Amino acid sequence: MIYFLRGIRLSGSIYGRKIIHQSVQTSEHNWMRCSTSTIYALSSFPGRAAVAVIRVSGPQVIMVLKSLARFKNIPEPRKLFLKKIFDPVNNKMLDRGLVVWFSKPKSFTGEDCCELHIHSGTAVIMSVLQALGKLPKTRPAEPGEFTKRAFLNGKLDLTEVEGIADLLNAETEAQQQQALSQMEGCLYNLYSGWKERLKICLAHVEAFIDFSEDENIEDGILDLTLKSVQSVFNEIENHLADNRRGERLRSGVKVVIVGEPNVGKSSLLNLICQREVAIVSPLSGTTRDVIEAALNIGGYPVLVCDTAGLQETEDLVEQEGVKRAFQRLQQADLIIYVKHCLEFIEQKNIGELVNNIYKPTFLSAVDANNVDSQKNLRSEDAELLKNSEVIVVINKSDLLPEEIIKENLKQKLEKECISCSLISCKTEYGLNSFLSLLQNKIKKLCCDSRTFKPSLTQDRHRFHLVKCQKYLKEYIFEEETDIAIKAEKLRKGLIELGMITGHVCTEEVLDVIFKDFCIGK
Numbered sequence: 001m002i003y004f005l006r007g008i009r010l011s012g013s014i015y016g017r018k019i020i021h022q023s024v025q026t027s028e029h030n031w032m033r034c035s036t037s038t039i040y041a042l043s044s045f046p047g048r049a050a051v052a053v054i055r056v057s058g059p060q061v062i063m064v065l066k067s068l069a070r071f072k073n074i075p076e077p078r079k080l081f082l083k084k085i086f087d088p089v090n091n092k093m094l095d096r097g098l099v100v101w102f103s104k105p106k107s108f109t110g111e112d113c114c115e116l117h118i119h120s121g122t123a124v125i126m127s128v129l130q131a132l133g134k135l136p137k138t139r140p141a142e143p144g145e146f147t148k149r150a151f152l153n154g155k156l157d158l159t160e161v162e163g164i165a166d167l168l169n170a171e172t173e174a175q176q177q178q179a180l181s182q183m184e185g186c187l188y189n190l191y192s193g194w195k196e197r198l199k200i201c202l203a204h205v206e207a208f209i210d211f212s213e214d215e216n217i218e219d220g221i222l223d224l225t226l227k228s229v230q231s232v233f234n235e236i237e238n239h240l241a242d243n244r245r246g247e248r249l250r251s252g253v254k255v256v257i258v259g260e261p262n263v264g265k266s267s268l269l270n271l272i273c274q275r276e277v278a279i280v281s282p283l284s285g286t287t288r289d290v291i292e293a294a295l296n297i298g299g300y301p302v303l304v305c306d307t308a309g310l311q312e313t314e315d316l317v318e319q320e321g322v323k324r325a326f327q328r329l330q331q332a333d334l335i336i337y338v339k340h341c342l343e344f345i346e347q348k349n350i351g352e353l354v355n356n357i358y359k360p361t362f363l364s365a366v367d368a369n370n371v372d373s374q375k376n377l378r379s380e381d382a383e384l385l386k387n388s389e390v391i392v393v394i395n396k397s398d399l400l401p402e403e404i405i406k407e408n409l410k411q412k413l414e415k416e417c418i419s420c421s422l423i424s425c426k427t428e429y430g431l432n433s434f435l436s437l438l439q440n441k442i443k444k445l446c447c448d449s450r451t452f453k454p455s456l457t458q459d460r461h462r463f464h465l466v467k468c469q470k471y472l473k474e475y476i477f478e479e480e481t482d483i484a485i486k487a488e489k490l491r492k493g494l495i496e497l498g499m500i501t502g503h504v505c506t507e508e509v510l511d512v513i514f515k516d517f518c519i520g521k
């Protein structure tokens with residue numbers, strides 16, 4: 001047992017040399033480059049308002065306090081002081097405002113930071129920024145540079161950085177909540193938890209390599225390791241099999257309205273949006289291009305598209321419209337398939353008809369290749385279509401000859417069909433129940449209400465998790481007698497996890513992540 005423990009410690013350091021060190025080098029390199037300069041930026045929205053916040057970070061912060069705010073002694077950190085702000089060169093007074101500073105490392109960036117809360121007027125802001133520029137070794141911050149420094153100083157990992165970016169971009173409540181929990185470290189905890197467990201596995205394997213000749217190495221250590229790797233593997237697999245909920249919530253649910261010409265697709269889009277987004281007319285083939293509208297439905301971000309009526313046609317423009325409709329269908333998370341109600345009055349077995357309506361129609365079209373534009377649909381696209389959620393909307397219920405027929409049809413649909421609404425865009429009959437069906441579907445696509453596990457939110461994470469999983473799979477299942485080769489698999493798996501959190505990363509990855517930030521964050 002003693003050797004067992006010693007193995008962990010020794011191997012831990014071997015591990016440290018190979019992976020952690022790599023990241024430290026990158027960080028140190030950046031740290032040295034950026035820590036010599038002090039950066040400043042307007043962190044609030046530019047324009048006329050009550051207050052503007054200018055943020056400063058770096059070694060010159062004390063100098064800023066002394067020369068712009070004219071503190072005689074270094075003030076107490078984390079306290080607001082009402083001060084006059086002066087230009088350090090011509091000694092002109094520029095404004096009066098609140099000044100606060102944070103001493104390193106207890107600040108957002110991990111460096112000395114200060115904030116000047118001044119009046120938000122164009123001239124005031126410009127003059128204070130210019131005054132900051134007059135101090136030695138100061139310069140305007142690049143987009144996201146404050147956050148980048150926080151990352152390089154170990155204040156945040158990359159998933160938390162991405163959480164901040166998502167929070168700044170969040171437009172709906174559900175997006176806000178997801179971004180917040182990511183910023184608070186839910187993904188960091190999950191991924192670094194796996195990393196810690198794999199690190200121990202690797203340490204065990206390396207201990208085995210180093211000490212297996214030795215009598216004292218614990219029996220069955222490799223079996224134990226295999227079990228641990230297997231359980232991490234299973235957890236990653238579950239996390240990946242989330243039907244892309246988190247990514248969808250982040251980027252918006254894609255809803256596509258399709259159906260034959262003139263069934264009322266554009267009318268439905270306008271009703272959902274509560275404005276005249278698309279042209280409605282009695283002429284068949286009115287909509288040609290895809291018409292998009294971004295909406296907030298029950299706190300979830302949604303992109304609804306109206307498309308050209310699906311039919312075989314000689315008209316070249318309409319053919320192009322049908323082709324585009326099919327392209328959108330392939331990307332859809334949710335399809336609203338609109339039908340004319342008169343098709344249904346004579347039908348006896350409505351449930352079967354409606355429940356199967358969508359898939360056979362499109363998939364048989366795909367198989368038969370009977371519309372030019374559908375020739376482009378490959379079999380995997382057809383598979384995608386099959387996986388999308390569908391709501392069948394039966395429109396124009398006001399045209400049903402008698403009230404009793406309408407009620408009968410409605411009852412039959414409610415009893416026999418899963419996702420179907422009988423509505424009238426003209427009278428708005430059934431609209432509310434359709435909208436609540438739509439909202440429920442969207443919610444289901446974005447979050448799993450049964451579990452409160454953190455969702456995978458980014459393609460970047462998925463990419464590295466899939467690669468990590470591949471190495472773990474090789475470790476678990478491949479017949480390999482050379483234990484050193486097996487150890488290498490674990491090491492590679494660990495590197496992939498490190499790439500997600502940024503403990504192993506390259507300058508290019510950082511550039512991509514920070515480029516979308518605004519200046520001053």
Ligand SMILES: Nc1nc2c(ncn2[C@@H]2O[C@H](COP(=O)(O)OP(=O)(O)OP(=O)(O)O)[C@@H](O)[C@H]2O)c(=O)[nH]1
Pocket residue numbers: 260261262263264265266267268279280281282283284285286287288307308309310395396397398399423424425426427
């Ligand atoms: N009576 C009745 N007419 C409707 C209803 N919904 C739509 N319409 C009419 O049906 C016609 C076609 O409506 P659109 O919304 O343009 O139909 P579409 O499916 O977008 O048509 P295309 O873009 O040409 O494929 C228009 O004259 C609408 O006013 C409805 O619920 N009841």
Ligand SMILES: [K+]
Pocket residue numbers: 261262280281282283284285286287
């Ligand atoms: K029309």
Ligand SMILES: [Mg+2]
Pocket residue numbers: 265266267278279280286287306307
């Ligand atoms: Mg239309």
